[in-house]
Amino acid sequence: MKRFSIGAATALLLAGPSFADGHRSPAPENARAYIVSPADGATVSNPVTIVFGLDGMGIAPANVEMDNTGHHHLLINTDPNELDLDTSLPATEQIVHFGGGQTQVTKDLPPGTHSLQLLLGDWSHVPHDPPVLSEAITITVN
Template structure:
């Protein structure tokens, strides 16, 4: 009886110790760099805006594909507070998923100032550890 309880207790301890490692996200390769190729910070547009994504030190693969050193893009539009970096990124009008491996999108944004930022997600839409995030840029639509 004690032997069974010891095994169960030991298993629970191992599970609790290992859980943060599972939630930590896929390790990011050293030197991985995510950026927005275009538009440039501060640009002004009078129509649809094509956003082109850039990535160095890693490759792009569709969501659900388990291939080392690859991920897929998520574009944050007008997001003030970063989403949790230890769980799948949300999917809505402000958090756009490009799980097919796309590297650009054309947006029809309303008039006004807009922020754009990229986050690279692993095969399960979870940001890498450490997160691979672009600088936030600001654009204007007139």
């Protein structure tokens, strides 16, 4: 009969991955995020519906730790090279979290030109290694 030790289980949980220790979940080599619509270069009106795509991985809500899954983060006018990819992504007006596993959003954007890009985050909002990052698209809101 196997014994289960509460102390050992607690130690495993405490030693497990955490966004605080810089742990990044691995991403499969073929994983790819992309924006289905609007098309790059499109001129759109408010509200703007942005549809997310993902190949090679699955969608899981935040706080659900499963291999080869994550949830989308929409980067609006944000350069991903300026983000710390070893920590949990902040939730801002420019880094919009979809921790419920959403695959699209309808959002008002200010008139003008905007850069949109998707970045997949793991269960704790930390980007995968390597990052699953879409190509940036540019849209104009009239």
